[in-house]
Amino acid sequence: MRREEMERARDILGVTQDWLGWVDSGWPDGDPKPPLPEGCFALVPLEEAAAPLVRLIRSFRPHVLTTYDENGGYPHPDHIKCHEISVFAYEAAADPELYPELGEPWQVSKLYYQGGFTRERLEKVGAAMVARGLENPYVDWLKDRGPRSDRGDRTTTRVECAEYFHVRDAALIAHATQIDPDGFWFAVPREVQTEAWPTEDFELVDSKVPTTLPQDDLFAGLR
Template identity: 30%
Template sequence: MDGVSTMEPAETGVSESAPSEELRVLGAFAHPDDETLVAGGLLAWLARSAEVHLVTATRGERGEVIPGDIAHLEGDGPALAAVREAELAEALAALGVGSHHFLDALPGLTDRRPARYVDSGMQWDGDSRVRAVPDPSSGRDAFSRTDAEVAAGVLAAHLRQVRPHLVLIDEPDGGYGHPDHVRMHEVMMRAVGVAAEQESFKQETEPWRVPVVAWVVRPESAVRAAEQWLARTPHRPFLTTLGRPLALPEPDGMLASIVKPDAAVDLVVDTTAVADQVVAALRAHRSQVQDATLLAEVAGPDGAAPADERGGAVGWFALSNEILQPLHARIGLRVAPGWGSPAALRGALAAAEAHRAGATGAVSAGSIAGDEGADELGDPPGWYLVLMRAFTGLMGVVVTAAATAFHRWEPPFGVMIALLVVLSSGVLARSFADRIGVLVHGLAVAATVLAIAYLRPGGDVVVTDEAIGTVWLLGALVAAVTPTVLPGSWFRDGR
């Protein structure tokens, strides 16, 4: 989608900001270029109507260098850091992000942290090119080896200053396992907790609980479609501009951890409208990125395959490993557990969209919520889930007992209707509660049907040894667990 729907008020239980203000977003990533490679489209899309801030942990001192004219900088940490700082500034200008800080340049706790957070480097895990592991040669000042609690305190102080409504970071495994990415995720998740504490690190600023923390991910279906399109498109390059062969991702190969099953993605934002800004930012990171190309530049407005066939890809680029990758315009987000809800995430982006359209797109800590009024209540209280899980168990017992007595009516129609009733009951349980509620319902179904079949004195007269009885016994169990695999996006809680 290129936009989200309207916002309704919902209570967050946090100290509120001004009653009407522009959406504030804070992105936090490990190295220069991560902001563009991971979330460039989303940052540019948000920057058109929101106040976007960025924190970068290191200056990428240990990155590999692609262009020949600066290849001598590889291994020269300070010199490469200076180049990458300049590249980052150019990239952020292209994305429209005006506020940037390096983590070690933020004020606070200067007596407890190193003077500088340094790139840790990485190694590939064997022959894998989608899974990184720590480099044992990294120094003591490497970001992944420094005190995460201290770094979290520094970042928490910044969170209290910026007071963002939405925080964007890598998923827990850092996108592909890079130790700095993983550490930045850990630091930010700790920092949002510290920032919300009433007394923490003796900070003089008021506590701030971030309404929504979201991990940037990619839907698996879009990634697979984009890679298949890239392999067959006649427009793709076969050599880099430096004359080296370009490989392609392995078909049906292992995927990086940034790629998640579609059902695990809470929201997808189509950032095609800012694709030109993203390509400009990729080109700014010339030491790390090569051959960044917008499809429209080589195929023309009418020469590209339909967007769905491309998985939403709008071009391609390559890194130093010289594997050509699709440039994804469909950016997925997953809400961090305990830090908002899919409804709150939709509300935050709805505010940005409304602001861009000139409507009342103002937000506050207490006004980020869902869309179309469907999620006005926000996250249900704990007692509600407990009550609904108990109710789903009772519903499983009652429905299964009735269906067992009915399943032999006019074979095979009776057993078909009975199984449909159990399946519908499971879906209803999923709607009332959550996946745990479905599990409680399934256990109730299994216990009831087995009790009726085997525990009656002298044998059962309802479930017989005939084939239809076996179909009912096994089918009821399958029907009961089927709702657990349905996409979370079909239900209110999005899980």
């Protein structure tokens, strides 16, 4: 992933961004997979890798933290490492005995895992494609998707955001060296997605404020 592509995606989304400073681990390919490159993010010890995130949490003081689930969405080593340091930093940033040199402690109020593509979502969107006489791009993916790879029953929070799908797509396309605008991720027309599955889905993992489930807002209980 090129830095300028990430910066372009950031500008499209209208968000701020901080680089934590680690080296991309890459996607190991082969059977067996080759060893990860020395010094990459996935191999940095947990407490060392989490330190920049603890510093960022204490300076930015967010109320909500989102991250990958324990499988990284899919098992990319950097996604899994991101999950690990996020869960660790969620608690560590609030502990005055940990990293005292990194700023005043701050307790994030809620921790979510992003839901990703559940079987239910793939089936509904695929069926909507077939109903329009279009090819279902998820047939092979669903064949390989066993119960252990699905997390639909863990979904607690569905956020309506179809009106922003065009922004999401533009930010993804900004990663020109990694994303083909005519490829798999754009095989489903946006109007089909909007009708069949207009939400992004999350799992509430921990909350320091009273909440009720299900939710339609990551900031439920905080507003």
